[in-house]
Amino acid sequence: MRNSKKIFICYSHQDQKWLKWLDPILKPLIREGTVTEWSDRKIDPGKKWKEEIREALRTSGIAILIISQDFLASDFIFENELPPILEAEQEEGLRLLCIYVRPCDIASFPRLLDFQAVNDPQKPLAELAIPARDRVGIVIAENIRQHQTWKTAGDQIEKISKDVPEGTDGLEDDKGFLEYKEDSFEAMTEMNEVMVRIAELTSKVGQKVNVRQESLNSMITKKEDNVKLAISIVNATAMDVNEYSEQLEKEVPILESKAAAMHDNLVPWLRWRREAGHTTDNDSFGSSVLSMIQAVEPSILQMESFRDSMLGMKGASKPLNNAVVRARIILDRLIGTMKKIQTDSKEYLTILN
Numbered sequence: 001m002r003n004s005k006k007i008f009i010c011y012s013h014q015d016q017k018w019l020k021w022l023d024p025i026l027k028p029l030i031r032e033g034t035v036t037e038w039s040d041r042k043i044d045p046g047k048k049w050k051e052e053i054r055e056a057l058r059t060s061g062i063a064i065l066i067i068s069q070d071f072l073a074s075d076f077i078f079e080n081e082l083p084p085i086l087e088a089e090q091e092e093g094l095r096l097l098c099i100y101v102r103p104c105d106i107a108s109f110p111r112l113l114d115f116q117a118v119n120d121p122q123k124p125l126a127e128l129a130i131p132a133r134d135r136v137g138i139v140i141a142e143n144i145r146q147h148q149t150w151k152t153a154g155d156q157i158e159k160i161s162k163d164v165p166e167g168t169d170g171l172e173d174d175k176g177f178l179e180y181k182e183d184s185f186e187a188m189t190e191m192n193e194v195m196v197r198i199a200e201l202t203s204k205v206g207q208k209v210n211v212r213q214e215s216l217n218s219m220i221t222k223k224e225d226n227v228k229l230a231i232s233i234v235n236a237t238a239m240d241v242n243e244y245s246e247q248l249e250k251e252v253p254i255l256e257s258k259a260a261a262m263h264d265n266l267v268p269w270l271r272w273r274r275e276a277g278h279t280t281d282n283d284s285f286g287s288s289v290l291s292m293i294q295a296v297e298p299s300i301l302q303m304e305s306f307r308d309s310m311l312g313m314k315g316a317s318k319p320l321n322n323a324v325v326r327a328r329i330i331l332d333r334l335i336g337t338m339k340k341i342q343t344d345s346k347e348y349l350t351i352l353n
Contacts, residue, residue, distance in 0.1 A: 002092060004061035007144070009039040010081050011066035012074050018066050018101040018125065025137040029144060035062070050080070057084050062095040062144065065112070068102035068124075072109055089115070095147050095200070097140065100124040116204045118143065120211050146199060146298050180272070184265035191258035191341070192292075198251055198334070199299050205244040206306050212237045213313070234317045241310070241323040248330045256337050263344045270351040293345045300338050307331040 007026065011019050019039060029035045038056045043049050057063075063085045071077060088094035098117040106112060106121050119125065119136045128136070216233050219226065310324045 002061045002088075002094070003036075003059050005033075005035045006056075006060040007035050007037045007062045007064060008056050008060035008085075009037065009064045009066065010071075010077060010085065011039070012068060012070035012077065014070035015066050015068050015101055018068075018099070021125070021133070021137075022064070022066070022099075022140075025140055026144075029141060034145060053081065054084075057081065057088075060094070062097070062147065063089070064140075065096070065098045065115075067098055067100050067104060067106070067112065067121075069104040070102075072104055072106070078109075086111070097143060099136070099140070102126045116143070116200070117207050117211075120214055122211070122215070142298075143203060146295075146302070147196075180265045180269035184262055184269055187258045187261035187265065188292075191255060191262055192295075194251055194255045194258060195295065195299060195338075198248065198255070199302065201244065201247055201251075202302060202306055205240055206309075208240050209237055209309075209313075212240070231317070234320050237313065238317065238320040238323040241313075241320070241327050245323070245327045245330050248327075248334060252330060252334050252337060255334070259337060259341050259344065263347075266348060267351065270348060274351060293342060296338050296342050296345070300335060300342070303331055303335050303338070307335070 009019065009022070019041075026035065026037050030037060038060065040049065040053060042056075043052045065071070065085075085094065085096065089096045096115045098112060098115055100106075100117060100119055100121045100123075102124050103126070104121075104124070113121070118139045119128075125133050125136060212233050216230060216237075219230060219233075307328050310328060313320055313324050
């Protein structure tokens with residue numbers, strides 16, 4: 001079973017310097033109990049190291065790849081670590097973060113470009129000044145903390161849905177107590193899953209767009225006269241933004257539906273519990289709702305930041321302008337839905353108190 005708090009760090013031994021660079025970034029998260037960290041430094045002398053690595057991979061919820069040319073050249077990584085990591089990311093929801101630390105021929109394994117990078121592969125950590133590296137570290141911590149906030153909310157929702165008293169008295173309508181309970185927590189769980197997907201999708205697309213925009217800005221700064229390349233970058237950006245909008249246009253109606261279903265079922269159920277005197281587990285309910293509020297707030301900021309950043313893309317071409325307009329419309333709708341979830345959550349807390 002995967003532990004959502006456990007981070008597996010995949011790296012080449014030639015990059016131990018960058019593994020140590022990562023330590024102070026993860027230390028506050030470890031101290032506050034947000035995550036635990038595993039690398040092959042944890043293997044005690046005399047242990048069967050291949051089995052230890054295999055077990056750590058099997059039980060981790062997050063994987064961080066420290067990518068360099070030595071990483072790409074490592075037979076052990078490509079034969080024993082990357083295959084299960086990529087499979088788990090695809091089939092089990094393993095969160096994957098890529099850190100590019102030294103220049104490398106990433107074209108030799110282009111599939112890695114499909115996953116979220118915390119920094120531009122063309123600007124690896126080794127070529128950045130210390131303040132710029134520190135900012136990359138902040139991005140890593142923010143990504144992990146946001147992922148864990150949503151996961152914690154989901155875990156608490158699942159636990160509470162099983163722990164609540166299963167009273168048999170009906171509410172004052174045609175729908176029974178247990179139906180309200182089951183429907184509200186089913187909707188809450190599914191809503192949480194959609195929010196996680198949207199947050200991860202936005203992070204991935206945001207990184208892709210930033211890389212393309214930085215390439216375009218670099219051409220302008222260097223006064224490179226390559227119209228064909230510039231057009232290809234702009235068109236690729238438009239395609240990325242349109243694909244993002246297309247996926248959001250599928251996810252947002254689901255989120256709206258689940259949020260409405262949660263509200264329509266949870267409010268009468270919580271009121272019934274209060275009137276019936278079932279208040280012994282209110283602290284657990286309150287913790288769950290607070291987790292949801294805490295998870296929604298940074299997600300709203302993430303969406304607003306991405307929406308506003310798109311204003312800088314306008315004017316490059318008509319296809320990109322159209323893509324930006326489309327994305328901003330669906331993002332406005334998404335942000336409105338998230339703010340409604342926030343408001344509803346505060347109503348649940350009011351009923352509980």
